[in-house]
Amino acid sequence: MTRTPTLTRRSVLGGVSAAALLPGWASAQASGPSVAAFAAKCRELTGFDPIPRALLMGVREIYSATDQAALVADQADDALHASLLKALYTGMHRPEDGEPGRFAYSSALMYAAVEDSLNVPSYCGGLPGFWAEKPADV
Template sequence: MSTIAPLTRRRFALLTTAAMLAPTAAARAQPFAEFERFAARLRELSGFDPLPRPLVAALADRMSELEKRAIIGRDALPDELRKRVLTALYTGVYTPRGEDEGERIAYPDALMYATVEDTINVPSYCGGLPGFWAQKPEMA
Protein backbone atom coordinates (compact mmCIF):
# COMPACT_ATOMS: atom_id res chain seq x y z
CA MET A 1 0.00 0.00 0.00
CA SER A 2 1.33 3.43 -0.96
CA THR A 3 1.75 6.15 1.68
CA ILE A 4 1.84 8.98 -0.87
CA ALA A 5 -1.27 11.17 -0.83
CA PRO A 6 -3.19 11.39 -4.09
CA LEU A 7 -2.55 14.46 -6.22
CA THR A 8 -5.66 16.59 -5.94
CA ARG A 9 -6.24 19.91 -7.69
CA ARG A 10 -5.67 21.73 -4.42
CA ARG A 11 -2.39 19.91 -3.73
CA PHE A 12 -1.27 20.49 -7.33
CA ALA A 13 -1.98 24.25 -7.05
CA LEU A 14 -0.13 24.42 -3.72
CA LEU A 15 2.93 22.57 -5.04
CA THR A 16 3.02 24.62 -8.24
CA THR A 17 2.82 27.90 -6.32
CA ALA A 18 5.52 26.82 -3.88
CA ALA A 19 7.78 25.76 -6.74
CA MET A 20 7.36 29.14 -8.45
CA LEU A 21 8.02 31.16 -5.28
CA ALA A 22 11.02 29.21 -3.99
CA PRO A 23 13.62 30.69 -6.39
CA THR A 24 12.26 34.21 -5.82
CA ALA A 25 12.47 33.93 -2.05
CA ALA A 26 16.00 32.55 -2.25
CA ALA A 27 17.08 35.39 -4.54
CA ARG A 28 15.60 38.00 -2.19
CA ALA A 29 17.21 36.45 0.85
CA GLN A 30 20.69 37.61 -0.14
CA PRO A 31 20.95 40.25 -2.89
CA PHE A 32 24.67 39.60 -3.17
CA ALA A 33 27.33 38.25 -0.85
CA GLU A 34 28.80 41.59 0.26
CA PHE A 35 25.49 43.43 0.80
CA GLU A 36 26.26 44.58 4.35
CA ARG A 37 29.68 45.95 3.37
CA PHE A 38 28.08 47.65 0.35
CA ALA A 39 25.44 49.25 2.59
CA ALA A 40 28.09 50.36 5.11
CA ARG A 41 30.12 52.02 2.36
CA LEU A 42 27.00 53.79 1.05
CA ARG A 43 26.28 55.08 4.57
CA GLU A 44 29.84 56.37 4.71
CA LEU A 45 29.57 58.06 1.29
CA SER A 46 26.17 59.65 1.90
CA GLY A 47 26.55 60.59 5.54
CA PHE A 48 23.15 59.04 6.33
CA ASP A 49 22.80 56.33 8.95
CA PRO A 50 20.61 54.36 8.61
CA LEU A 51 19.91 54.22 4.90
CA PRO A 52 16.54 52.88 3.72
CA ARG A 53 17.09 49.19 2.93
CA PRO A 54 14.82 49.24 -0.18
CA LEU A 55 16.96 52.03 -1.62
CA VAL A 56 20.23 50.17 -0.99
CA ALA A 57 18.81 46.87 -2.29
CA ALA A 58 17.44 48.49 -5.46
CA LEU A 59 20.76 50.18 -6.14
CA ALA A 60 22.64 46.91 -5.58
CA ASP A 61 20.29 45.14 -8.01
CA ARG A 62 20.92 47.68 -10.78
CA MET A 63 24.69 48.13 -10.46
CA SER A 64 27.24 45.93 -12.19
CA GLU A 65 29.44 43.62 -10.12
CA LEU A 66 32.47 45.72 -11.06
CA GLU A 67 30.84 48.88 -9.71
CA LYS A 68 29.77 47.14 -6.51
CA ARG A 69 33.28 45.82 -5.96
CA ALA A 70 34.69 49.32 -6.53
CA ILE A 71 32.33 50.72 -3.88
CA ILE A 72 33.11 47.97 -1.36
CA GLY A 73 36.86 48.39 -1.84
CA ARG A 74 38.70 50.86 0.34
CA ASP A 75 40.31 52.65 -2.59
CA ALA A 76 39.07 56.09 -3.57
CA LEU A 77 36.07 55.93 -5.88
CA PRO A 78 36.30 57.45 -9.34
CA ASP A 79 34.46 60.79 -9.35
CA GLU A 80 32.04 59.63 -12.04
CA LEU A 81 30.95 56.59 -10.01
CA ARG A 82 30.73 58.58 -6.79
CA LYS A 83 28.45 61.14 -8.47
CA ARG A 84 26.20 58.46 -9.98
CA VAL A 85 25.89 56.64 -6.64
CA LEU A 86 25.15 59.79 -4.63
CA THR A 87 22.70 61.00 -7.28
CA ALA A 88 20.89 57.66 -7.10
CA LEU A 89 20.77 57.75 -3.29
CA TYR A 90 19.48 61.32 -3.13
CA THR A 91 17.05 61.26 -6.07
CA GLY A 92 16.01 57.59 -6.18
CA VAL A 93 16.92 57.47 -9.88
CA TYR A 94 19.89 55.39 -11.06
CA THR A 95 21.53 56.13 -14.41
CA PRO A 96 23.85 53.34 -15.59
CA ARG A 97 27.22 54.35 -17.00
CA GLY A 98 27.03 55.49 -20.60
CA GLU A 99 23.25 55.93 -20.61
CA ASP A 100 21.31 59.17 -20.80
CA GLU A 101 18.08 58.05 -19.16
CA GLY A 102 17.87 57.01 -15.53
CA GLU A 103 15.63 54.39 -13.98
CA ARG A 104 13.53 55.09 -10.90
CA ILE A 105 14.66 52.61 -8.25
CA ALA A 106 13.23 53.74 -4.91
CA TYR A 107 11.71 57.20 -5.28
CA PRO A 108 9.81 57.42 -1.94
CA ASP A 109 12.95 56.29 -0.07
CA ALA A 110 15.27 58.82 -1.73
CA LEU A 111 17.47 60.76 0.68
CA MET A 112 16.37 64.12 -0.70
CA TYR A 113 13.25 63.72 1.42
CA ALA A 114 15.12 62.72 4.57
CA THR A 115 16.84 66.10 4.70
CA VAL A 116 13.52 67.98 4.77
CA GLU A 117 11.14 65.35 6.16
CA ASP A 118 9.93 67.58 8.97
CA THR A 119 8.67 70.29 6.58
CA ILE A 120 7.85 68.77 3.17
CA ASN A 121 5.47 65.94 2.36
CA VAL A 122 7.10 63.01 0.56
CA PRO A 123 5.32 62.41 -2.78
CA SER A 124 3.12 59.37 -2.49
CA TYR A 125 -0.41 58.25 -3.15
CA CYS A 126 -1.65 60.04 -0.06
CA GLY A 127 -2.47 63.73 0.05
CA GLY A 128 -1.47 65.10 3.46
CA LEU A 129 1.51 65.11 5.77
CA PRO A 130 2.26 61.69 7.23
CA GLY A 131 -0.29 60.89 9.92
CA PHE A 132 -2.79 63.59 8.86
CA TRP A 133 -5.66 61.09 8.82
CA ALA A 134 -5.22 60.47 12.54
CA GLN A 135 -6.26 64.04 13.42
CA LYS A 136 -9.89 64.89 14.03
CA PRO A 137 -11.38 66.90 11.17
CA GLU A 138 -12.07 70.55 11.85
CA MET A 139 -15.75 71.28 12.36
CA ALA A 140 -17.26 74.16 10.38
Protein backbone atom coordinates in the same frame (compact mmCIF):
# COMPACT_ATOMS: atom_id res chain seq x y z
CA MET B 1 25.73 70.62 -18.38
CA THR B 2 26.58 68.06 -15.77
CA ARG B 3 28.22 64.90 -16.96
CA THR B 4 26.38 61.77 -15.96
CA PRO B 5 28.68 58.78 -15.64
CA THR B 6 28.29 55.56 -17.50
CA LEU B 7 27.92 52.68 -15.17
CA THR B 8 30.12 50.30 -17.01
CA ARG B 9 33.33 48.54 -16.39
CA ARG B 10 35.09 51.41 -18.13
CA SER B 11 34.22 53.80 -15.34
CA VAL B 12 36.50 52.03 -12.87
CA LEU B 13 39.27 50.84 -15.12
CA GLY B 14 41.61 53.46 -13.73
CA GLY B 15 41.45 51.88 -10.31
CA VAL B 16 41.59 48.25 -11.22
CA SER B 17 45.33 47.73 -11.29
CA ALA B 18 45.92 48.96 -7.78
CA ALA B 19 42.76 47.35 -6.52
CA ALA B 20 43.78 43.98 -7.86
CA LEU B 21 46.48 43.91 -5.22
CA LEU B 22 43.96 44.19 -2.39
CA PRO B 23 42.94 41.10 -0.41
CA GLY B 24 39.61 39.66 -1.59
CA TRP B 25 39.45 41.87 -4.68
CA ALA B 26 39.17 39.03 -7.15
CA SER B 27 36.27 37.35 -5.41
CA ALA B 28 34.54 40.69 -4.79
CA GLN B 29 34.78 41.46 -8.49
CA ALA B 30 33.01 38.24 -9.34
CA SER B 31 30.17 38.36 -6.83
CA GLY B 32 30.33 41.89 -5.53
CA PRO B 33 30.95 42.88 -1.94
CA SER B 34 28.70 41.72 0.87
CA VAL B 35 25.54 43.67 1.57
CA ALA B 36 27.04 44.78 4.84
CA ALA B 37 30.19 46.12 3.24
CA PHE B 38 28.27 47.87 0.49
CA ALA B 39 25.80 49.33 2.98
CA ALA B 40 28.64 50.67 5.11
CA LYS B 41 30.10 52.45 2.11
CA CYS B 42 26.70 53.89 1.20
CA ARG B 43 26.26 55.15 4.75
CA GLU B 44 29.64 56.81 4.66
CA LEU B 45 29.02 58.46 1.31
CA THR B 46 25.50 59.66 1.97
CA GLY B 47 25.65 60.72 5.61
CA PHE B 48 22.62 58.56 6.40
CA ASP B 49 22.48 55.73 8.89
CA PRO B 50 20.53 53.62 8.38
CA ILE B 51 19.71 53.55 4.70
CA PRO B 52 16.31 52.04 3.87
CA ARG B 53 16.81 48.46 2.80
CA ALA B 54 14.62 48.83 -0.31
CA LEU B 55 16.79 51.71 -1.46
CA LEU B 56 19.95 49.80 -0.78
CA MET B 57 18.79 46.71 -2.62
CA GLY B 58 17.67 48.91 -5.50
CA VAL B 59 21.14 50.26 -6.09
CA ARG B 60 22.61 46.77 -5.59
CA GLU B 61 20.62 45.72 -8.64
CA ILE B 62 21.70 48.71 -10.69
CA TYR B 63 25.45 48.61 -10.22
CA SER B 64 27.61 45.78 -11.42
CA ALA B 65 29.54 43.64 -9.00
CA THR B 66 32.69 45.26 -10.34
CA ASP B 67 31.42 48.76 -9.65
CA GLN B 68 30.29 47.81 -6.16
CA ALA B 69 33.64 46.24 -5.43
CA ALA B 70 35.42 49.35 -6.59
CA LEU B 71 33.24 51.52 -4.39
CA VAL B 72 33.83 49.43 -1.31
CA ALA B 73 37.56 49.26 -1.97
CA ASP B 74 37.76 53.05 -2.39
CA GLN B 75 38.85 52.51 -5.98
CA ALA B 76 35.90 54.13 -7.74
CA ASP B 77 36.38 57.33 -9.63
CA ASP B 78 34.46 60.55 -8.92
CA ALA B 79 31.89 59.83 -11.60
CA LEU B 80 30.90 56.52 -10.06
CA HIS B 81 30.70 58.07 -6.61
CA ALA B 82 28.46 60.82 -7.92
CA SER B 83 26.30 58.36 -9.80
CA LEU B 84 25.71 56.24 -6.72
CA LEU B 85 24.96 59.27 -4.59
CA LYS B 86 22.49 60.61 -7.11
CA ALA B 87 20.74 57.26 -7.24
CA LEU B 88 20.47 57.05 -3.46
CA TYR B 89 19.44 60.65 -3.01
CA THR B 90 16.86 60.81 -5.80
CA GLY B 91 15.73 57.21 -6.34
CA MET B 92 16.59 57.52 -10.01
CA HIS B 93 19.33 55.94 -12.02
CA ARG B 94 20.65 58.21 -14.77
CA PRO B 95 23.03 56.33 -17.05
CA GLU B 96 24.91 58.49 -19.49
CA ASP B 97 24.14 56.26 -22.43
CA GLY B 98 20.67 54.99 -21.59
CA GLU B 99 17.23 55.95 -20.42
CA PRO B 100 16.80 57.06 -16.82
CA GLY B 101 14.97 54.67 -14.54
CA ARG B 102 13.24 55.13 -11.21
CA PHE B 103 13.72 52.41 -8.60
CA ALA B 104 12.48 54.34 -5.54
CA TYR B 105 10.50 57.47 -4.78
CA SER B 106 9.38 58.27 -1.27
CA SER B 107 12.38 56.52 0.31
CA ALA B 108 14.90 58.62 -1.65
CA LEU B 109 17.37 60.17 0.77
CA MET B 110 16.80 63.74 -0.38
CA TYR B 111 13.36 63.56 1.16
CA ALA B 112 14.75 62.08 4.34
CA ALA B 113 17.14 65.02 4.57
CA VAL B 114 14.21 67.44 4.94
CA GLU B 115 11.48 65.23 6.33
CA ASP B 116 10.88 67.15 9.54
CA SER B 117 9.82 70.19 7.54
CA LEU B 118 8.70 68.98 4.09
CA ASN B 119 6.49 66.07 3.10
CA VAL B 120 7.23 63.99 0.04
CA PRO B 121 5.22 65.56 -2.81
CA SER B 122 1.94 63.73 -3.51
CA TYR B 123 1.70 62.44 0.07
CA CYS B 124 -0.54 64.22 2.54
CA GLY B 125 1.44 66.71 4.60
CA GLY B 126 -0.80 66.98 7.65
CA LEU B 127 -4.02 68.53 8.83
CA PRO B 128 -5.54 71.08 6.41
CA GLY B 129 -3.78 74.39 6.81
CA PHE B 130 -0.75 72.94 8.59
CA TRP B 131 1.49 74.88 6.22
CA ALA B 132 0.67 78.13 7.98
CA GLU B 133 2.59 76.98 11.05
CA LYS B 134 6.31 77.44 11.50
CA PRO B 135 8.37 74.58 10.13
CA ALA B 136 10.04 72.40 12.73
CA ASP B 137 13.49 73.97 12.68
CA VAL B 138 12.51 77.64 12.39
